[in-house]
Amino acid sequence: MTTQISRWTDIRQNVLAGLTSSFALVPECIAFALVAQLNPLMGLYGAFIICTVTAVFGGRPGMISGAAGSMAVVIVALVVQHGAQYFLLTVILSGLLMLLFGALRLGKLIRMVPHPVMLGFVNGLAIVIALAQLEHFKQPGAGGPQWLQGTPLLIMAALVAFTMLIVYLLPRLTKVIPPALAAIVGVGLLSQLLHLPTRTLGDMAHIAGNLPVFHFPDVPLNLETLRIVTPYAVLMAIVGLLETLLTFNLTDDITATRGQPNRECLALGAANLLSGLFGGMGGCAMIGQTMINLGSGGRSRLSGMVSGMMILLFILFLSPLIERIPLAALVGVMFVVAQQTFAWGSLRVLGKVPRHDALVIVAVTIITVFTDLAVAVLCGIVIAALNFAWQHASEIRADEALSEQGGKTYVPHGTLFFASATHFLELFDPQEDPRQVVVDCRHLHLADHSAVAALENLCERYAKAGKQLQLTHLSRRSRDLLARAGMTI
Numbered sequence: 461m462t463t464q465i466s467r468w469t470d471i472r473q474n475v476l477a478g479l480t481s482s483f484a485l486v487p488e489c490i491a492f493a494l495v496a497q498l499n500p501l502m503g504l505y506g507a508f509i510i511c512t513v514t515a516v517f518g519g520r521p522g523m524i525s526g527a528a529g530s531m532a533v534v535i536v537a538l539v540v541q542h543g544a545q546y547f548l549l550t551v552i553l554s555g556l557l558m559l560l561f562g563a564l565r566l567g568k569l570i571r572m573v574p575h576p577v578m579l580g581f582v583n584g585l586a587i588v589i590a591l592a593q594l595e596h597f598k599q600p601g602a603g604g605p606q607w608l609q610g611t612p613l614l615i616m617a618a619l620v621a622f623t624m625l626i627v628y629l630l631p632r633l634t635k636v637i638p639p640a641l642a643a644i645v646g647v648g649l650l651s652q653l654l655h656l657p658t659r660t661l662g663d664m665a666h667i668a669g670n671l672p673v674f675h676f677p678d679v680p681l682n683l684e685t686l687r688i689v690t691p692y693a694v695l696m697a698i699v700g701l702l703e704t705l706l707t708f709n710l711t712d713d714i715t716a717t718r719g720q721p722n723r724e725c726l727a728l729g730a731a732n733l734l735s736g737l738f739g740g741m742g743g744c745a746m747i748g749q750t751m752i753n754l755g756s757g758g759r760s761r762l763s764g765m766v767s768g769m770m771i772l773l774f775i776l777f778l779s780p781l782i783e784r785i786p787l788a789a790l791v792g793v794m795f796v797v798a799q800q801t802f803a804w805g806s807l808r809v810l811g812k813v814p815r816h817d818a819l820v821i822v823a824v825t826i827i828t829v830f831t832d833l834a835v836a837v838l839c840g841i842v843i844a845a846l847n848f849a850w851q852h853a854s855e856i857r858a859d860e861a862l863s864e865q866g867g868k869t870y871v872p873h874g875t876l877f878f879a880s881a882t883h884f885l886e887l888f889d890p891q892e893d894p895r896q897v898v899v900d901c902r903h904l905h906l907a908d909h910s911a912v913a914a915l916e917n918l919c920e921r922y923a924k925a926g927k928q929l930q931l932t933h934l935s936r937r938s939r940d941l942l943a944r945a946g947m948t949i
Contacts, residue, residue, distance in 0.1 A: 470760070477758030478766025480641040481524050481749045484797075485511070485771060486782065487790050488749070490665050491592070492532040493741060497539050498547070500665035501775070503527040505672045506551075506740030508771040513731035514745075515764025519567075519720030522759045523711050524749040524767055525728065527741040529592070530703050530833050531696050535742075538692045546689055549677040551736030553693035554700065558729030561701055567721030570705035576817045577840035579806045580824025581706050582747075584836060586802035587829050589748050593791045593798075599659070615658050616788050623647050623792025638756030640793045647789035661790070662783030669775045672738040699834045700744035704728055706837070707745035714754055748797045755800065816847040853879035858887040867896035877907035881914040888918060890925040897922060902933035912945040 485507050493503030506527035514525040539547050561567070597616060598605040608616055626643035651658055661667075679685050705721055712719055732742050753763050774782045810818045820840050827836035856874030863869060876884050888897075899918075906912065915931070922929040934942070 471762065473757035474760050474763040475766050476638050476641055477753050477756035478763040479770055480638045480644070480756045481753040481758065481763070482767040482770035482774070483641070483644050483782075483785065484749050484752050484790060484793060485524070485526050485746070485767060486667065486774060487661060487664060487787065488529070488746065489527040489741070489771075490661075490667070491595070492527050492529040494665070495529065496532040496536055496547075496741070498544055498741065500667065501669045502544070502739060503741050504667055504669070504771055504775055505738060506735045506743050508768050508775070509672070509735045509738060509740050510728075510731040510743040510768075511764055511771065512768030513734060514724070514727045515761050515768060516727075517723075517730065518727035518761075518764075519723030520708050520711055521719075521761045522715060522750070522754055522763065523707060523719075523724075523745050524753045524758075524764055525704070525731070525743055525745045526749065526771075527743040528700070528703065528746055530699050531742045531744060533832065534695045534699060535692050538689070542688060545677045545679050546685070548675075548736045548739065549679050549685070550689040550692045550696065551732055551740070551742040552677070553689055554696040554742055555729045555732030555734075555736060557693060557697035558701060558725055558732060560729075561697070562722050562725030562727075562729055565722045567705060567723075567725045570709060570721055573706065573709070573837070573841065574817075574820065574844040576813075576820035577824050577837060577844065578706065578709060579803050580821045580840055581828065581833070581837060582710065582801060582803050583806060583821070583825040584828025585747050585833070586798045587825070589794055589801065590798035591829070593794050596659070596787045596791050612657065615656055616791075619647055619651065619656070619658060619786055619788030620792040620795065622650075623789045624796055627793060627796045640752055640756060640796070643793060644785060644789045647792070648785050651786045651788075652784060656786075659787045660783060661785045661787060663787070666779065667775055667782065668779040671772075671776070672740060674737055675739055676737065695834070696742050699832065700728065700732070700742065701725060702837055703747070703833055704745040706833075707747045707750055710747070711750060711754065715759060747801060748794060751797050751801050752793065755797075816843065820844055849877075849879040852877070853883060856880045856884055856887075862894075863896075865896070866894050867898065868894050869898045869900055871900045871903060873903040875905045875907050876911040876914060878910035881910045884914055885918060885921075888921070890921040890927060893922075893925075893927060895927045896930075897927060898930045898932055900932050901935075901938065904938075905935075906938040906941050909945065912942055912947060915942070916947055 486504070489503035489507040490500040493500045510525045510527065535547055535550060538550060597608050599608055623643045626646055627639040630639040630642055704724060708719055708721055708724055728744060735742060753767070806821055810821065820843050823843060824836045824840040827839055852875050856872065856876065858870045858872040861869045870888065872884065872887065874880065919929050
């Protein structure tokens with residue numbers, strides 16, 4: 461009996477979590493479609509297909525995927541210059557690239573992303589989420605969007621604040637209903653009962669439509685078309701995989717479970733492929749909606765499936781009701797998500813962690829806000845890698861000892877690679893050393909071809925000085941590396 465009650469509670473919790481995240485998906489997908497200058501229904505179709513497919517077949521239950529803004533902004537130029545049909549082919553090609561990435565089992569590479577980069581990613585996206593909500597405080601004007609003023613601004617701000625209060629305070633009273641869902645429904649009912657003059661979801665776009673229909677993009681299939689769409693497809697695939705795998709890692713940390721990154725990449729690729737074939741936008745994991753889902757108790761595949769299917773129901777049957785939801789309620793929820801997503805603890809540790817780690821956190825945060833995620837993560841990894849190389853390069857050293865026979869032994873310690881090769885050679889003195897020199901390599905790790913070149917250089921220096929150099933205690937891996945390079949020991 462207890463097991464049945466627990467199972468029912470889990471199902472109810474995941475269904476409500478999926479319903480809550482679906483409300484948050486709709487305005488985001490519409491907004492991203494408008495940013496890409498596409499029909500809003502393309503964003504909703506993409507959200508339905510991508511969210512459902514990744515929930516059913518993906519490797520990370522509890523994560524919500526949909527038509528993402530990070531992928532929308534990279535294809536604006538393509539849509540403007542060549543139209544929506546070329547965009548759909550780009551989505552299909554990016555899905556194939558994601559499938560290839562997963563098939564090659566490259567998803568595990570995300571484990572190499574340093575923790576400071578993760579913190580910068582989270583902080584940057586939290587700021588981006590918050591800044592994106594400010595657009596809803598504007599209204600169309602003669603010279604473009606204008607900031608709300610007077611009574612409309614006061615009503616909007618009051619409803620946003622009221623939504624945030626519900627989200628923060630309701631968990632203290634009950635945890636039966638997800639606070640975000642209660643806030644959206646409560647503020648929606650309040651605005652309808654009081655006939656408040658505030659913007660609703662229907663003011664963004666009308667979302668009524670039919671089932672998505674299979675349609676291969678109407679473009680000429682030739683090398684010129686491939687030349688046009690391939691750069692955009694590669695960029696979409698990179699951005700989509702990065703955001704998905706970083707959100708994947710964050711979800712792992714929050715739920716204290718381990719997902720399957722390669723399976724998630726395969727599911728995401730298949731989802732984008734289907735989305736392009738059925739007239740939808742490309743997409744990836746969405747950190748804001750994932751945080752809403754997790755915060756509402758969504759932990760299983762059911763929550764993602766409900767979220768995706770609700771998008772389809774909104775399109776087919778429920779658009780008159782959904783279009784009445786005040787934007788203020790959704791903005792308030794997303795402000796809370798941004799606040800809860802930001803890693804506030806990272807601010808406290810900035811002065812305690814090594815300066816290079818603090819630099820990575822700040823740099824990735826700023827670059828994410830002002831450019832895009834792919835550039836930010838790449839810069840963060842490069843900074844972290846350069847620091848790692850510098851640290852290891854500076855740690856290489858050598859002990860020296862003279863033998864009774866008049867020879868000399870060097871015992872180097874550390875890793876010999878491209879960054880440490882110069883310092884390694886400076887440890888030796890071919891001109892002053894005796895005629896017999898031994899390099900004991902038991903504590904030396906050879907990492908790359910630069911290490912081989914450094915040892916060849918060292919042997920040549922001693923040979924020119926008329927002295928004999930002997931390498932001893934090389935590991936099997938080091939011997940194989942030297943053998944492949946053709947260096948005799």
